[in-house]
Amino acid sequence: MAEEFEPKIVAFLCKWCSSAGSDLAGVSRMEYPSNVIPITVMCSGSVSPLYIFSAFNKGADGVLVSGCHPGDCHYIKGNFYARRRIALVKKLLEYVGLEPERFQMSWVSAAEGVKYTQVIKDFVKELKPLGPQKKLRRTQ
Amino acid sequence: MVNLEELKKEASQILKEGKVKYIIGFQRSSNGLLPVPAFIKDPEDADKLVWDPACVYNLTLFLRDEKRKKEKEKEPDERPVGIIVKGCDSRAINVLLQEEFIKREDVYVLGISCENTGVLDEKKLAKKLKGKKAKRVEFGAKDDFVITTEDGQVKIAAQEVLAERCLECKAHFPVIYDVLIGEKTKRNVENPFKSLEKTESLPPEERWKFWKEQIEKCIRCYACRSVCPMCYCDECVADTINFVVTPENFVYHFVRAIHLAGRCIDCGECERVCPLDIPVRFLNKKLEKEAKELFDYEAGFDPEKPSLVSSFKDEDPEDFIR
Numbered sequence: 468m469a470e471e472f473e474p475k476i477v478a479f480l481c482k483w484c485s486s487a488g489s490d491l492a493g494v495s496r497m498e499y500p501s502n503v504i505p506i507t508v509m510c511s512g513s514v515s516p517l518y519i520f521s522a523f524n525k526g527a528d529g530v531l532v533s534g535c536h537p538g539d540c541h542y543i544k545g546n547f548y549a550r551r552r553i554a555l556v557k558k559l560l561e562y563v564g565l566e567p568e569r570f571q572m573s574w575v576s577a578a579e580g581v582k583y584t585q586v587i588k589d590f591v592k593e594l595k596p597l598g599p600q601k602k603l604r605r606t607q
Numbered sequence: 608m609v610n611l612e613e614l615k616k617e618a619s620q621i622l623k624e625g626k627v628k629y630i631i632g633f634q635r636s637s638n639g640l641l642p643v644p645a646f647i648k649d650p651e652d653a654d655k656l657v658w659d660p661a662c663v664y665n666l667t668l669f670l671r672d673e674k675r676k677k678e679k680e681k682e683p684d685e686r687p688v689g690i691i692v693k694g695c696d697s698r699a700i701n702v703l704l705q706e707e708f709i710k711r712e713d714v715y716v717l718g719i720s721c722e723n724t725g726v727l728d729e730k731k732l733a734k735k736l737k738g739k740k741a742k743r744v745e746f747g748a749k750d751d752f753v754i755t756t757e758d759g760q761v762k763i764a765a766q767e768v769l770a771e772r773c774l775e776c777k778a779h780f781p782v783i784y785d786v787l788i789g790e791k792t793k794r795n796v797e798n799p800f801k802s803l804e805k806t807e808s809l810p811p812e813e814r815w816k817f818w819k820e821q822i823e824k825c826i827r828c829y830a831c832r833s834v835c836p837m838c839y840c841d842e843c844v845a846d847t848i849n850f851v852v853t854p855e856n857f858v859y860h861f862v863r864a865i866h867l868a869g870r871c872i873d874c875g876e877c878e879r880v881c882p883l884d885i886p887v888r889f890l891n892k893k894l895e896k897e898a899k900e901l902f903d904y905e906a907g908f909d910p911e912k913p914s915l916v917s918s919f920k921d922e923d924p925e926d927f928i929r
Contacts, residue, residue: 537921537925550925551916551919554924560861561811562890564817564819602819603857605855
């Protein structure tokens with residue numbers, strides 16, 4: 468029997484909230500799928516759209532950008548900029564025909580270990596029926 | 608009607624007075640329909656200036672070169688550069704001002720209103736003439752173009768041969784100018800994003816097929832980047848991903864579109880210069896539409912306003928965020 472498809476998710480987590488949230492999930496020994504490759508960035512606002520395109524290009528099946536809740540940003544307004552930019556990136560990717568489920572954004576605070584595990588669980592569940600992302604993946 | 612003599616007089620006047628270093632405009636080329644950019648220093652050469660529906664170029668591109676040149680000069684001439692702009696080009700100036708790439712005193716803007724028409728789409732005209740070669744296109748009296756071919760003159764309604772972007776243009780008169788030639792006429796555009804409908808209404812898989820076919824063709828000549836007045840970075844991030852394979856092509860076109868979000872003024876030059884006829888303008892247009900719908904932002908109308916991605920509102924949509 469063929470092995471079940473396990474999606475590869477690249478998650479850009481902001482250092483101050485989401486990364487700490489994922490840490491909390493870890494140290495509290497909460498269980499969640501191991502499909503995530505976390506990349507800590509200083510702020511969700513520092514995630515360049517190129518990072519996202521590049522992740523898809525290098526074989527990610529899904530990309531998650533996660534930051535602090537609005538108003539909680541360590542840099543006051545970084546996540547507001549992120550919200551605008553990510554909305555545009557999402558629309559662009561959908562316009563060329565990439566499945567909208569493959570690119571997600573979430574707000575996860577440092578105290579929300581449970582929410583983090585839930586976000587990942589849902590994401591993996593949505594990606595599984597889609598199969599591997601081949602559209603933007605480089606072949607070489 | 609735009610009076611060309613008025614433009615020539617104005618141009619030679621400001622050159623005589625020494626108000627400007629030189630004037631960037633259009634002049635006849637030795638070959639064919641499209642004029643070429645002209646750089647006029649001598650007041651007597653102002654007579655060479657032309658204005659017709661084939662003046663498709665966005666001349667604000669040369670402000671970029673001018674700025675680079677000026678930076679290298681030891682004792683630069685501080686006078687402004689005169690530049691002839693259409694409605695769309697004037698919005699490009701506004702965006703450059705907004706980003707503080709140029710200063711207002713660096714340019715002397717000679718604005719020309721497109722009035723009820725606009726510029727020509729060469730491909731549409733070629734189709735219309737069925738193989739006959741057009742030598743000259745002029746504005747007619749009643750929103751039409753007078754086209755001179757080898758076998759004489761024909762009149763064609765402007766609507767039929769206008770560039771797609773002109774049919775969707777929101778402001779076909781300059782929004783910033785020192786001198787305005789022609790009238791500010793009001794034109795109703797029912798749907799400024801009409802050309803997008805065809806691709807947007809496709810189901811996602813069809814849309815992917817369409818875009819894959821288009822982007823596959825890209826040979827990464829970077830003509831779209833070179834011709835864009837907004838692409839003024841000294842180094843381009845796309846140069847780090849220059850393999851000519853489809854996924855990398857996608858990354859390039861995505862990056863280009865995102866970098867132009869809220870900056871693209873839809874001059875359509877990128878699409879015109881594409882040697883492989885990739886509808887690159889659609890990607891920019893799509894983001895222009897989203898900027899309008901999601902954030903109520905339009906590029907190039909107010910140089911005082913903060914730009915699209917360097918500002919935010921508390922009520923920006925976040926229904927897509929978990």
